[in-house]
Amino acid sequence: MDRFKYRVVKQIFSGGDQTFVLCSTYENSSPAVDFRTVNQAHYTNLINDETIAIWRQKLSEHNNANTINGVVQILSSAACWNGSFLEKKIDEHFKTSSKIPGIDLNSTRVLFEKLMHSQHSMILEQILNSFESCLIPQLSSSPPDVEAMRIYLILPEFPLLQDSKYYITLTIPLAMAILRLDINPSKVLDNWWSQACPKYFTKLINLYKDAVLYLLRGRKTFLIPVLFKNYITAALKLLKKLYKVNLRVKHVEYDAFYIPEISSLVDIQEDYLMWFLHQAGMDAVTLCAYPFIFDAQAKTKMLQTDAELQMQVAVNGANLQNVFMLLTLEPLLARSPFLVLHVRRNHLVGDALRELSIHSDIDLKKPLKVIFDGEEAVDAGGVTKEFFLLLLKELLNPIYGMFTYYQDSHLLWFSDTCFVERNWFHLIGITCGLAIYNSTVVDLHFPLALYKKLLNVKPGLEDLKELSPTEGRSLQELLDYPGEDVEETFCLNFTICRESYGVIKQKKLIPGGDKVAVRKDNRLVLSLGC
Structure with a gap:
């Protein structure tokens, strides 16, 4: 045998779907690498x-x-x-x-x-x-x-x-x-x-x-x-x-x-204006681009600034159009720089619906002025606040059945039974928006679940506890019950009962819920429906 025709294996590498062998000729061979001894120089140094x-x-x-x-x-x-x-x-x-x-x-x-x-x-x-x-x-x-x-x-x-x-x-x-x-x-x-x-x-x-x-x-x-x-x-x-x-x-x-100190370190109004200009292409770093760091005080100031800015834009637009109309000799088409609502006290809801329905979205961004028919008071802010107070009080009247008031939590939620058209809810939405836009506080006590729904966040059991503490605690006790005899102990099915103007009505939580008993293996469905 001619030993010089053969090669000597030096190292073998294996891993995944590949294998490599390092060889040398017999005459130039050196001992194969012995992995039984560890050479620390070939390893990463540890910090300990x-x-x-x-x-x-x-x-x-x-x-x-x-x-x-x-x-x-x-x-x-x-x-x-x-x-x-x-x-x-x-x-x-x-x-x-x-x-x-x-x-x-x-x-x-x-x-x-x-x-x-x-x-x-x-x-x-x-x-x-x-x-x-x-x-x-x-x-x-x-x-x-x-x-x-x-x-x-x-x-x-x-x-x-x-x-x-x-x-x-x-x-x-x-x-x-x-x-x-x-x-x-x-x-x-x-x-x-x-x-x-x-x-x-x-x-x-x-x-x-x-x-x-x-x-x-x-x-x-x-x-x-x-x-x-x-x-x-x-x-x-x-x-x-x-x-x-x-x-x-x-x-x-x-x-x-939240970074509460921001309100004292940064001019929120100026920062918002810079952010507004940045949207139009101006290069600037603004905190308003990161609203999640703003607490309630800073966000309130930011919303007020936005409202003032958009009001000014709407007013300037109306004034510019009026100048154009005067130049074209069509003064009858001139537009008011304000959103003016004419309402009667004894027909407040109907008049408000009529007035708001004839105005465009741009008009709704103008500063609000309210005129009660037959009254000469100039609206310097007080008449507007009274308008919101009376209108919301009327809309929340139980005779319309729009909302249910929960005595335990003093909160409102949408009623199962309603006697008015859907556009009334739209009116409430516009009214709340106008109130915030015109820096007026409205007395509407909704639970956090409403704002979660606006953000497409699913409410949970904690939200039910906030709205109706008694029902929330009862459901929690049912979910926490350790025994196997849930059906015998609680005697419940997948229905709830609601009183509406003296009449008790049963509502099914799932299809055929009146025939499905709540058991240990299906009770979790109740919490998923919160």
């Missing part, structure tokens, strides 16, 4: 208590450039951080995917907390420098795989990100890196945030809310305006990204995103 202890000793004994560079090289490596906090429980890290990060954030948190102690000050300084100069600026917009995405969960645990001294060098650059991510990696991060515990998610929200406040308070200190624009845009866009995730998973209540 043991490594920290070694670094601390090296830096105290040999605080030279070579030692520092070695430490910085590891600290600047996203791969080292990504591999250092794997979830060891039932080998969870082997299941890393777009849904599972495979990381133990608690161990990350513990390590960072240890590093904050004074004895580790030299290492903490190197971490800070590594993050600022290398790690965060070099984060890729397209990580090679999902495991490389773990760094985006690790970095927010670094306590110095929450220190305002490092907002510009750490916190905001991290937001920019996250926003640079391509579509697919960005979706992976959204999924991981969805799986995160509410405490972690809340910390992220508060971190960037505080960053926004810091930037607003120090706005005048930025010598280059474009820097302020870029920084606050990054913080606001990251909050918007978190807000969209929260809409899906409900980690926190919607008001967790």
Whole structure:
């Protein structure tokens, strides 16, 4: 046998649907790689208590450039951080995917907390420098795989990100890196945030809310305006990204995103006008583009500004048309710059329906003036308020059957039995809109469920408890009943009874509900119908 005709296997790589073999000629052969012995030089360095202890000793004994560079090289490596906090429980890290990060954030948190102690000050300084100069600026917009995405969960645990001294060098650059991510990696991060515990998610929200406040308070200190624009845009866009995730998973209540201090730091009226101009193509950063951070006070001011602006546009349009009519010698076609309603006190609803039906949507945006026939009072605001008060009082009169008043909660809801035409409900909608538009408070106590329906959000059992506490508690007791004998204990079927003007009426909750008993295996249907 001629041994020189053969090749010697050096290494074998197998994975997926491919296998590779590295060979060498016999005369140039060297021993095959022995994987029974581990060469640490070929593996990613881990950052843990043991490594920290070694670094601390090296830096105290040999605080030279070579030692520092070695430490910085590891600290600047996203791969080292990504591999250092794997979830060891039932080998969870082997299941890393777009849904599972495979990381133990608690161990990350513990390590960072240890590093904050004074004895580790030299290492903490190197971490800070590594993050600022290398790690965060070099984060890729397209990580090679999902495991490389773990760094985006690790970095927010670094306590110095929450220190305002490092907002510009750490916190905001991290937001920019996250926003640079391509579509697919960005979706992976959204999924991981969805799986995160509410405490972690809340910390992220508060971190960037505080960053926004810091930037607003120090706005005048930025010598280059474009820097302020870029920084606050990054913080606001990251909050918007978190807000969209929260809409899906409900980690926190919607008001967790409110920044109440905005009303005192920003001229809401000016900001809204800038936002309005931005819609027309003007380049500007406005907080009104992120309304989820506004509390009730700020949103009220924004709505008032919008109403004033649209009123002015409607008035200017009417005045311009009147000038044109005068020039064309057709003064009879001139239009009032106000929305003027002529009504009689004893025919208030009918007159209001007639008057509002003849006006266009543009007319409804004009400032409102009300004239009661036979009265000479000039409407300086008081007559309008009286009009809304009397009209709504009339519309809510039980003789029309439009609404049901719930004594327990003092709230209103739409009645099952109604004796008026549907356009009356439309009138109530227009009336409420006009009242808000003209800065008039109306006394209509609807539950939160109404506003959920306006936003296409399905109401739940908690909304029933708000509207009718007794019914809500009863249904909750039925759902929580632990026994198997639900049918025998409660003796219920899928119907409800409603009293309407002294007559008890039965309403089926499902087809044939009067013949279907409520049992343990089907009682959940009741809560789904809330």
